[in-house]
Amino acid sequence: MLLKRPFDFCAVLSSDTVERLENVPEERQEWFSSSQVRGCDYAGVDWSRVTPLDEELIERMRGCETVFMDMVMRLEWKRSIPYAVRKQWYLRHLQFWNDYLIRQRINLYISAWIPHEIPDIVIYHLCKLRRIPVVYFHTTTMRDVSFAEYAIEDPAPKIPQRYEALLREYAGVKDWKEIPLSASFNKRFASLTTPAVQKPPIESYKRLTYWGRIRRMLTAQPLLFLQFLVAYCTPTGLRRALKTCERWMAVRRTNAYYDAHAINPDFTRPFVYLPLHYQPEASTVPMGGTYANQLLVADLLNAHLPEDVLIYVKEHPRAGGWLTRSPGYYAQLLAMKKVRLIARHVDTFLLREHCKAVATVTGSAGFEAIFRGKPVLLFGYRFYQYARGVFRVRTAEDCAKAAREIFMHHATPSLVESRLFLRAIEETCIHAVLDPWKLKVTHLSEEEHVRKCTDAILQELDAMNIK
Numbered sequence: 001m002l003l004k005r006p007f008d009f010c011a012v013l014s015s016d017t018v019e020r021l022e023n024v025p026e027e028r029q030e031w032f033s034s035s036q037v038r039g040c041d042y043a044g045v046d047w048s049r050v051t052p053l054d055e056e057l058i059e060r061m062r063g064c065e066t067v068f069m070d071m072v073m074r075l076e077w078k079r080s081i082p083y084a085v086r087k088q089w090y091l092r093h094l095q096f097w098n099d100y101l102i103r104q105r106i107n108l109y110i111s112a113w114i115p116h117e118i119p120d121i122v123i124y125h126l127c128k129l130r131r132i133p134v135v136y137f138h139t140t141t142m143r144d145v146s147f148a149e150y151a152i153e154d155p156a157p158k159i160p161q162r163y164e165a166l167l168r169e170y171a172g173v174k175d176w177k178e179i180p181l182s183a184s185f186n187k188r189f190a191s192l193t194t195p196a197v198q199k200p201p202i203e204s205y206k207r208l209t210y211w212g213r214i215r216r217m218l219t220a221q222p223l224l225f226l227q228f229l230v231a232y233c234t235p236t237g238l239r240r241a242l243k244t245c246e247r248w249m250a251v252r253r254t255n256a257y258y259d260a261h262a263i264n265p266d267f268t269r270p271f272v273y274l275p276l277h278y279q280p281e282a283s284t285v286p287m288g289g290t291y292a293n294q295l296l297v298a299d300l301l302n303a304h305l306p307e308d309v310l311i312y313v314k315e316h317p318r319a320g321g322w323l324t325r326s327p328g329y330y331a332q333l334l335a336m337k338k339v340r341l342i343a344r345h346v347d348t349f350l351l352r353e354h355c356k357a358v359a360t361v362t363g364s365a366g367f368e369a370i371f372r373g374k375p376v377l378l379f380g381y382r383f384y385q386y387a388r389g390v391f392r393v394r395t396a397e398d399c400a401k402a403a404r405e406i407f408m409h410h411a412t413p414s415l416v417e418s419r420l421f422l423r424a425i426e427e428t429c430i431h432a433v434l435d436p437w438k439l440k441v442t443h444l445s446e447e448e449h450v451r452k453c454t455d456a457i458l459q460e461l462d463a464m465n466i467k
Helices: 034-038 055-060 062-075 083-103 119-129 159-169 183-192 210-220 222-231 235-261 294-304 327-334 348-354 364-372 396-407 415-428 446-463
Strands: 010-014 029-033 109-111 134-139 146-149 271-275 310-314 339-342 357-360 376-378 390-392
Touching: 010 034, 010 119, 029 034, 034 119, 055 062, 055 083, 062 083, 062 119, 083 119, 109 119, 119 134, 134 446, 146 446, 159 415, 183 364, 183 415, 210 222, 235 327, 271 294, 271 348, 294 310, 294 327, 294 396, 310 348, 327 339, 348 364, 357 364, 364 376, 364 415, 376 396, 390 396
Parallel strands: 010 029, 109 134, 271 310, 271 357, 310 339, 357 376, 376 390
Antiparallel strands: 134 146
């Protein structure tokens, strides 16, 4: 890319491996270790030379601060980080990057994925505040499909215009078979329209558990395993082991509480299906906005759904951070009159098939639902928010209106509308990805990803008139 569009200066926030950029003078590159900066480690910075913060900037960045404070949960796998520390980190990140953007005259922010790794959300919001162009690439639930995005609240902005045009073009069509799709998208459509459906490709990738990683270390790196074992025999190691046991016990208590109060669903009762998100993850912070707190979602539904409609809440199959759930969390859900916790063994697709609607922050269950004729109450920001049958909920009135449309007017998406939406995705997406995690299940070569994503970046720079 740099051969076609040279940069005068590049600041790179990446892994600990420094790979110098070609066609940018070495002295005009500055590399930051994401693992260090994420924990607010700016080693070597002379803070007396960094522009101090003032009230005006802090107040204008309040929205960012709220997201940042939630996002720090990503670092709480082995410890709890108190509010005072989070606040100190936020102000330090804000001070450094505000000064840096001005001093280095940054005029473009490009990211391989949605800002969600803690310092990058501060950079993103500062760029928005200072009207610095932003472009990042975010994936979908489909293999090797991503979008160039500019704002968290408006994902996949190229879809709606094309989708509306297709709806007009096929206004009289009643049979979805008249709408052409490529072989790969037609295959995806076929899987989405079956009762069982196929899980998103990334869900088929086997993740190693903690004990799985230990076993792999034992067999592949026995000397490292021995060092790991010896480290736990020191006073520090024993304290770590004690903390680990405390975390496991907290998780066991939480799981036991859920299982004791979860029931099998009664499919004779009308219900909205609310599958909980895995947390912490970008799908809720920042993509969920305020509704990253899923208790707020359940509370709104409880207040605005018809009296005879239940809310079936099912926990995510993968365990999240040890602080994301607690017995108290589930107790708050159970205190809501219409909420029922559903047993873990109940199939999610069975719940989707029998529900009157799916409610989600940004989950794949919402995207899958529209292909089964199920309306969706969407509380966050996701690429499928533009589809027919998806009711975007920001306010209490939005929720009440959606409930009326679904339960009084029986609003449902049609297969024609859903297939046209898939067609709009096909015509506006980037048929490649940059996210290393999604590359684990790719069907494309590395060269194809590089070429297609490079072309996409250059097109975006042309569209933003950045020379």
